[in-house]
Amino acid sequence: MIRILVPIDFTKVSFSAYNYAIHFAEAIKAEITVFHVINGSFSTADSMFLDTMDAAYDAANKRLLAFMQDYLTKMKFIKNDVVLKTEVRFGVAGFTIADYANDQGFDYVVAGTRDSHSLIERVLGTTSTIVTKMVKCPVILIHENTRWMKPTKVIYTIDDSTDFDESIDKYISFNQFFKAATDFIHIKVNDKNIDSTRDAVIKEVFKKKEPDFAFDIKNIYGGDIVQSIIDYSIFEKADMLVLVHRKRNFLDSFFNRSLSLQTAEGIHLPVMILEENPPVEGKNE
Numbered sequence: 688m689i690r691i692l693v694p695i696d697f698t699k700v701s702f703s704a705y706n707y708a709i710h711f712a713e714a715i716k717a718e719i720t721v722f723h724v725i726n727g728s729f730s731t732a733d734s735m736f737l738d739t740m741d742a743a744y745d746a747a748n749k750r751l752l753a754f755m756q757d758y759l760t761k762m763k764f765i766k767n768d769v770v771l772k773t774e775v776r777f778g779v780a781g782f783t784i785a786d787y788a789n790d791q792g793f794d795y796v797v798a799g800t801r802d803s804h805s806l807i808e809r810v811l812g813t814t815s816t817i818v819t820k821m822v823k824c825p826v827i828l829i830h831e832n833t834r835w836m837k838p839t840k841v842i843y844t845i846d847d848s849t850d851f852d853e854s855i856d857k858y859i860s861f862n863q864f865f866k867a868a869t870d871f872i873h874i875k876v877n878d879k880n881i882d883s884t885r886d887a888v889i890k891e892v893f894k895k896k897e898p899d900f901a902f903d904i905k906n907i908y909g910g911d912i913v914q915s916i917i918d919y920s921i922f923e924k925a926d927m928l929v930l931v932h933r934k935r936n937f938l939d940s941f942f943n944r945s946l947s948l949q950t951a952e953g954i955h956l957p958v959m960i961l962e963e964n965p966p967v968e969g970k971n972e
Contacts, residue, residue, distance in 0.1 A: 688770075689717035692793040694784045694814070695751065696723065700799030700831040705758065707827070707957065708797040709769060710835035715864045717794070718770035722787065723751050724780040740777070747775045781817025788822045800828040800958075819932055819960045825857055826960045833955055838867040842920045843929040845884065846874040854931045854961035855891040861959070862900055867926065869902040872919060874912055917954045929959045 693708045695701045705721065712719050725747050751773050776783050788796050800815040819826045843858060845851050862869065871888050885904045892898050907915050920928050 689715055689794045690791075691717050691719045691795045691797055692722055692784070692788050692791075693719055693797050694722050694724070694780070694799075694818070695754065696780070696814075697750070697754065698799070700801050700829070702758065703831045703833055704797050704799040704829040705755075707829045707833060707835050709759070711795075711797065711827070712769045714837065718772065720772045720774055720791075720793070721751060721755055722774050722776070722784060723747050724783045725775065725777045726780065743777075744775055748773060751775065781814040782821070784814065785818050785821035788818075788824065793824055795824055796822055796826045798826060798828060800830060823962060825861065825962075828958045828960060830955045833957055836926050838862075838865045838926040840923060840925050841867045841869045841927045841929060842872055842916070842923065842925045843869055844872045844874060844916055845888065845931065851931050851963070852887070852891045852894075854963065855888070856894075857961055858929055858959075859892070859895075859898070866900040869900060870923065870925075871902060871904045872916070873904065873906050874916070875906045875908050920954060920956060925956060927957050927959060928954060929961060931963050932960045 691708055691712055693701075693705050695705060708719055711717070725743055755771055755773070774787070776787065784796070784798075796818060798815050798818055800813070815826075815828055819828070841862070843855075858869075873884050888904055892902060907919050916928070
């Protein structure tokens with residue numbers, strides 16, 4: 688059974704993520720775990736905090752269950768065949784979500800993202816930023832204005848410095864359910880010939896079997912890479928954007944804005960973030 692993790696903090700953007708996840712799960716016959724993190728922690732050695740912990744957990748779990756059922760009723764999901772589970776944990780949201788997703792081996796995380804952030808979030812990273820940097824499975828970021836639409840046209844971005852073969856395998860596994868026409872977009876920042884990248888993409892797409900979806904490989908140019916990707920996606924009427932996220936040393940990543948995450952925040956399409964191939968030990972980056 689395919690399993691989807693959906694973090695919920697009861698904000699509008701998490702409602703949008705849940706709505707998208709329900710439709711997504713129906714399309715791929717998956718089950719959903721709705722996950723809420725209670726910010727903070729208590730020492731189990733201090734008995735005075737145990738009642739507080741239990742009360743906070745029970746309140747959060749009841750609110751989560753009510754939200755799930757009320758939202759399904761409101762959205763008129765009269766016949767909902769999606770298996771729904773809940774989980775509540777204490778901790779720091781981004782790290783707790785990522786740890787749980789990795790430990791439990793989820794296949795997808797569907798999480799909300801938003802445009803405006805506080806100063807602390809801009810420096811240390813939002814919950815969605817931390818999740819995309821730490822989670823091993825594909826992460827689908829949903830803006831609060833994103834609505835479910837079955838993917839029929841997908842834009843998949845690549846560049847010359849990304850190890851993308853494993854991420855293409857994950858995308859093909861996703862696209863087996865939709866057979867969406869796919870444009871592999873080569874981000875061209877210099878005069879380097881696209882032929883080697885084109886050959887690598889074709890090799891990966893055909894590695895296991897002949898693909899059952901139409902695809903093309905194109906160049907895009909522009910000084911502002913993020914805006915070029917967004918403009919191309921809008922022009923092509925894409926239903927989804929796929930980006931390969933290059934993993935940095937985590938402390939470094941606090942102070943470096945990822946191209947993938949900048950793009951995700953600038954567009955209201957669902958954005959799938961795939962992890963670049965795990966680094967080879969001893970290989971210089």
